[in-house]
Each structure stands twice: as C-alpha cells, then as structure tokens.
Amino acid sequence: MTTQPATETRQERKERTRRALLDAALDQLAEESFGSLSLRRLTKQVGIVPTAFYRHFSSLDEMGLALVDESFVSLRAMIRDVRRDQPPPDELIERSVDVLSRQLDANMAHFRFIGRERYGGVAPIREAIAHELGLIERELATDLARMPGLEAWGAADLQLLAGLFVNLMVVAAYEMVGPGAEDPAVRREIEETLRHQARMIVVGVAGWQPLER
Amino acid sequence: MTTQPATETRQERKERTRRALLDAALDQLAEESFGSLSLRRLTKQVGIVPTAFYRHFSSLDEMGLALVDESFVSLRAMIRDVRRDQPPPDELIERSVDVLSRQLDANMAHFRFIGRERYGGVAPIREAIAHELGLIERELATDLARMPGLEAWGAADLQLLAGLFVNLMVVAAYEMVGPGAEDPAVRREIEETLRHQARMIVVGVAGWQPLER
DNA sequence: CCTTTCAGTGAACATCCGTACACTGAAACC
DNA sequence: GGTTTCAGTGTACGGATGTTCACTGAAAGG
Numbered sequence: 150m151t152t153q154p155a156t157e158t159r160q161e162r163k164e165r166t167r168r169a170l171l172d173a174a175l176d177q178l179a180e181e182s183f184g185s186l187s188l189r190r191l192t193k194q195v196g197i198v199p200t201a202f203y204r205h206f207s208s209l210d211e212m213g214l215a216l217v218d219e220s221f222v223s224l225r226a227m228i229r230d231v232r233r234d235q236p237p238p239d240e241l242i243e244r245s246v247d248v249l250s251r252q253l254d255a256n257m258a259h260f261r262f263i264g265r266e267r268y269g270g271v272a273p274i275r276e277a278i279a280h281e282l283g284l285i286e287r288e289l290a291t292d293l294a295r296m297p298g299l300e301a302w303g304a305a306d307l308q309l310l311a312g313l314f315v316n317l318m319v320v321a322a323y324e325m326v327g328p329g330a331e332d333p334a335v336r337r338e339i340e341e342t343l344r345h346q347a348r349m350i351v352v353g354v355a356g357w358q359p360l361e362r
Numbered sequence: 363m364t365t366q367p368a369t370e371t372r373q374e375r376k377e378r379t380r381r382a383l384l385d386a387a388l389d390q391l392a393e394e395s396f397g398s399l400s401l402r403r404l405t406k407q408v409g410i411v412p413t414a415f416y417r418h419f420s421s422l423d424e425m426g427l428a429l430v431d432e433s434f435v436s437l438r439a440m441i442r443d444v445r446r447d448q449p450p451p452d453e454l455i456e457r458s459v460d461v462l463s464r465q466l467d468a469n470m471a472h473f474r475f476i477g478r479e480r481y482g483g484v485a486p487i488r489e490a491i492a493h494e495l496g497l498i499e500r501e502l503a504t505d506l507a508r509m510p511g512l513e514a515w516g517a518a519d520l521q522l523l524a525g526l527f528v529n530l531m532v533v534a535a536y537e538m539v540g541p542g543a544e545d546p547a548v549r550r551e552i553e554e555t556l557r558h559q560a561r562m563i564v565v566g567v568a569g570w571q572p573l574e575r
Numbered sequence: 576c577c578t579t580t581c582a583g584t585g586a587a588c589a590t591c592c593g594t595a596c597a598c599t600g601a602a603a604c605c
Numbered sequence: 606g607g608t609t610t611c612a613g614t615g616t617a618c619g620g621a622t623g624t625t626c627a628c629t630g631a632a633a634g635g
Binding site: 372375376379410411413417418 | 611615
Binding site: 371372375400401402403412413416422 | 591592593594595596601602603
C-alpha cells in the first residue's frame with residue numbers, strides 16, 4: 150500500500166494516509182453516527198492495517214475532534230465569503246443562502262458531520278461542536294450590530310437573533326445535504342424554505358407579506 | 363428474576379419487562395446514541411438473558427420505533443395541554459413554554475431521545491421522527507390558521523411559520539434536557555432564550571423592543 | 576555510507592457482539 | 606387435572622471489536 154509514482158517525501162505520504170483516514174471517516178459517517186464508527190472498518194477502507202491508525206491519531210475521539218476542526222474551517226470560509234463583498238442589507242439573506250448552497254456541494258460531508266453529531270452521541274465531539282457554534286454565534290452577533298436599524302440593540306438582543314439564524318442555517322444545511330435530499334428538487338425546496346423563514350424572522354409575523362401562489 | 367409479591371397475570375409480567383427494556387434503553391440513550399446500543403447491555407441492565415429480548419421485539423430497530431411512538435405520545439399530550447385551555451393569543455408563547463417546561467421533567471428521556479436521534483445515525487428511526495415532526499408541523503399550521511391576523515394566510519405561509527416554531531421547540535427542549543443542563547440556572551436561561559426568540563419571530567426584527575437590562 | 580527514524584506489518588490477546596437451539600417451569604386454558 | 610402456551614434460561618457458535626507487541630524496510634540525516 151501507499152507506494153506512489155516516484156518522489157514523495159515521507160511526511161507527504163503520512164499526510165496522505167491521514168487525509169485518507171479522515172475521508173474514510175466522513176464517508177462512513179454518511180451512513181452511521183460517530184459513536185458506532187469502527188477503527189477496523191476505517192483502516193480497512195484506507196487499505197492499512199488496524200494498528201497503523203495509531204500512527205496518526207491516539208484514539209477515534211481525537212480523530213473526531215480533527216474532523217470538527219476542519220469542518221469549521223469550511224464553515225468559517227463560507228461566512229468569510231459572505232462578509233467579503235459587503236452585501237447591502239436587503240440582499241444579505243439572498244447572498245448568504247447562495248453562498249451556503251454553493252459551499253454545500255464542496256463540503257457536503259463536513260456539514261453532514263456537524264448536523265449529525267451536534268446533538269449526537271459522543272460527548273467530547275458534541276461539546277467541541279457546541280463551542281465552535283457558540284463562537285460563530287457571537288461573531289455573527291457583532292456583525293449584525295453594524296447593520297442599519299440594529300445599532301441600538303444590546304448584546305443580549307443581538308445574541309438572540311444570531312442564535313435564531315445560526316440554528317436555522319445548521320438545520321437547513323443538514324437537511325439539504327443529509328439523507329433524503331439527493332433529489333435536486335427537494336433540495337431547492339428546502340433552500341427556498343430557508344430563504345422565506347429567514348425573511349420571516351426579519352420582518353416578523355406582523356410584517357409578513359403572504360407568498361403569492 | 364421477575365418474581366413479584368403475589369398475583370400478577372402473565373401479560374402483566376410480560377408488559378413489565380417490556381417496559382423495563384424500554385426504560386433501560388432510554389436510560390442508556392442519555393449517554394450514547396441509538397446506533398451504538400447493545401442488546402446485551404440492555405438485557406443485562408434489565409436482568410434477563412440476552413435471548414429473552416426477542417420475546418418482546420424482533421430487533422433493536424423495532425424497539426427504537428416503539429420509543430419514537432411513545433415519545434410522540436408525550437409530545438402530543440403536551441400540545442393538547444396547551445390547546446385545551448385556549449390561551450389568548452398574546453399569552454400563547456408564555457403558556458406554551460410553561461407547559462413545555464413542566465412536561466420536560468416528566469418526560470426528559472423522551473425529549474432527549476427525539477433531539478438526539480432526529481438527525482442521528484439509524485435511518486428508520488430518523489425517518490420515523492421526521493415523519494412525526496412533519497405531522498405536528500401540519501397540525502400546528504392549522505391551529506395557527508385560526509389565530510387573529512393569520513386568517514388570511516395561505517397554507518404555505520402557515521407551514522413556514524409552523525416549521526420555525528417546531529424547530530425552535532425541539533432544539534430548545536433538547537438543550538434544556540440534554541447534557542449540560544443539569545444546572546437549573548442554565549436551564550432557566552435556555553427557557554428565557556426560547557421565550558424571547560419565539561417572540562422575536564412573531565414581532566420580527568423590525569418590531570423588536572430591546573430587552574431592558 | 577552507515578545509522579536512525581518511523582509508517583506500516585502481522586500475529587495474538589481478551590472481550591464483546593448478535594443469534595441459534597434445546598430447555599424449563601409456571602401461568603393459562605379446556 | 607391434565608395439556609398447552611410461552612417468558613425466560615443456558616450453552617455454544619462464529620465473527621468483530623480495540624489494543625499489545627516485536628517486526629520490517631525504506632526514507633531521512635549525519
């Protein structure tokens with residue numbers, strides 16, 4: 150295993166099987182939860198012997214935390230994309246959902262992982278995800294503070310709103326990428342629901358203009 | 363095992379160990395996900411031999427579906443409680459959260475189970491939960507249709523709103539009852555956040571009156 | 576060029592897993 | 606009161622699990 154064309158430094162090879170382990174995990178996590186992952190099946194899929202796993206991670210949990218890390222790198226990259234070309238406030242939702250939709254395909258497994266394990270079985274992973282989502286919530290809150298009409302809001306108010314949006318996003322992302330959303334039509338429907346629900350939060354029930362049909 | 367004071371009909375005894383199996387599952391599900399449950403640990407906790415499990419369920423999955431069923435009996439009972447004494451619209455959120463909070467203690471394990479397995483690992487259970495939540499969402503939509511100010515809303519609009527509320531409730535319920543919410547202060551905080559966020563959806567960002575601090 | 580490092584090997588382990596099978600003994604039934 | 610039903614027993618199995626340990630062979634380094 151792991152012999153390649155010609156030149157490849159030792160740490161390149163190591164990094165490659167490490168990557169393969171992470172990918173195998175993300176792959177298997179599409180069909181089961183982290184708590185039921187098996188080290189042996191993982192290494193079998195990668196094509197190495199079970200014990201070689203320990204050359205890369207000291208335990209399955211440690212590998213899980215690595216997955217959390219890189220998943221949130223994806224998520225933050227997405228947020229940065231939205232923030233980069235400062236969209237006008239009235240287009241913020243549209244732009245955000247567009248970016249989400251685009252990034253979703255590139256990082257399906259990551260978003261699926263977050264959605265699945267957010268409330269899933271294994272404590273340290275659940276906690277790591279909760280922590281990262283908390284950070285993102287607070288970042289979003291400070292972003293929102295600069296929006297017209299929200300300058301006077303207190304930290305607590307902004308936090309509430311940020312929580313609503315983050316929740317909505319995580320749930321919608323998972324539903325768009327999780328099992329049952331293979332059909333593009335279904336996915337587009339979820340995407341539209343997300344747009345509308347986000348708008349509904351902004352204008353409120355009182356200010357909602359019924360959808361034309 | 364399973365010998366009792368005096369008279370106890372055969373099906374009573376059977377029902378009792380069935381109940382014990384379900385309870386043992388709910389108990390263990392506080393610390394792991396359904397996908398990693400083990401028939402042997404389950405039966406050990408109940409005090410019966412592994413093979414006796416099959417006298418009650420044909421598989422772990424079937425038992426999981428039974429858990430979904432009884433969990434939604436709890437949830438529907440809760441909703442009926444809110445609906446029973448028709449609360450005035452402006453108190454609906456307060457009343458709902460109060461009922462939720464009260465029912466939560468009585469059915470912790472059920473709500474924890476739903477929150478955990480909603481996006482969790484095992485397909486048939488995930489689908490059963492999604493189906494039941496869909497029903498509840500539609501019920502709530504028809505309830506909302508009778509509210510003053512919403513009589514003119516179309517089915518799609520009502521569905522959007524119902525989705526927001528159901529989502530908010532499931533997430534908040536899990537956070538109130540899941541790991542990390544043992545501290546009553548933490549729980550009360552989550553409860554208050556839920557109240558505020560629900561109100562924010564109703565009045566919208568535009569109509570939000572900043573919290574006094 | 577010779578030595579060190581170390582990713583991956585392969586056998587062995589104790590333990591857990593689900594399930595098949597023949598069984599027992601007491602409640603249920605006629 | 607004799608027969609049937611059936612929840613729970615006990616053994617036994619084949620296979621999967623995580624982890625140990627001493628190992629190999631090629632790349633890295635002096």
